[in-house]
Amino acid sequence: MDSTSSAAWYAQLAKPFFAPLAAVFGPVWTVLYVIIAISFGFVLLQYLKRRLPFSVLLPFILNLVFNLAYTPIQFGLKNNLLASIDIVLVLGTLVWALAAIWRRTRWVALVNLPYLAWVGFATVLQLCITWLNR
Numbered sequence: 001m002d003s004t005s006s007a008a009w010y011a012q013l014a015k016p017f018f019a020p021l022a023a024v025f026g027p028v029w030t031v032l033y034v035i036i037a038i039s040f041g042f043v044l045l046q047y048l049k050r051r052l053p054f055s056v057l058l059p060f061i062l063n064l065v066f067n068l069a070y071t072p073i074q075f076g077l078k079n080n081l082l083a084s085i086d087i088v089l090v091l092g093t094l095v096w097a098l099a100a101i102w103r104r105t106r107w108v109a110l111v112n113l114p115y116l117a118w119v120g121f122a123t124v125l126q127l128c129i130t131w132l133n134r
Contacts, residue, residue, distance in 0.1 A: 006075040013080075014132040019125060032115050039108045040064060043101060052104060059097035066090045080130040087126045091119050 010022065040060045046052040066089040074083035094116055098109040 006078070009078055010075065013129055016125065016128040016132065019129075028118060032118060035111055035115055036064070036067070039111050042105070042108060043097075046105070056100045056104065059093050059100050063090060063093035063097050066093055074126075080126070080133055084126050084130040087119070087123045091123045094119055 007022065040063075043052060043057055043060050047054065047057040066086055070083060070086050070090065073079055073086050094112070098112055098116065101108045
C-alpha cells in the first residue's frame with residue numbers, strides 16, 4: 001500500500017464538517033492501540049489461565065481482526081463501502097466484548113471507553129464519507 005497515494009486519495013474525498021484533520025488519526029490510534037494491547041492481552045492471558053471462557057475471549061479476537069482489517073480495506077482497496085461494513089463490525093464486536101467482560105473484570109470495560117467513543121465517532125465519520133462519495 002503506497003501511503004502517499006492513499007493519503008492523496010483520502011484527502012480528495014468529500015468529508016463531513018466534523019471530520020478531523022488527517023494528522024489527528026495517528027496519535028489517537030497510538031493511544032488506543034496501547035489500551036487495546038493491555039486490555040485485550042489481559043483477557044487472552046486470563047483465558048489461557050482458564051479464568052475466562054472462550055465466549056468472553058471471542059468478541060475480543062473478532063474485534064481485533066476487524067480493527068486490523070480496516071486500514072487495508074479503506075486505504076489499500078480504497079473501498080468506502082467495505083470499510084463502512086468493517087467499521088460497523090468493529091463497533092459491534094467492541095460493544096459485545098465490553099458487555100462480555102463487564103461482570104468479570106470491569107476495569108477492562110472501563111479502560112476501553114475511549115476506544116468505544118472513538119470507534120463510535122469513526123463509524124459515523126466513515127458512514128458519512130461513504131454516503132458523500134457514493
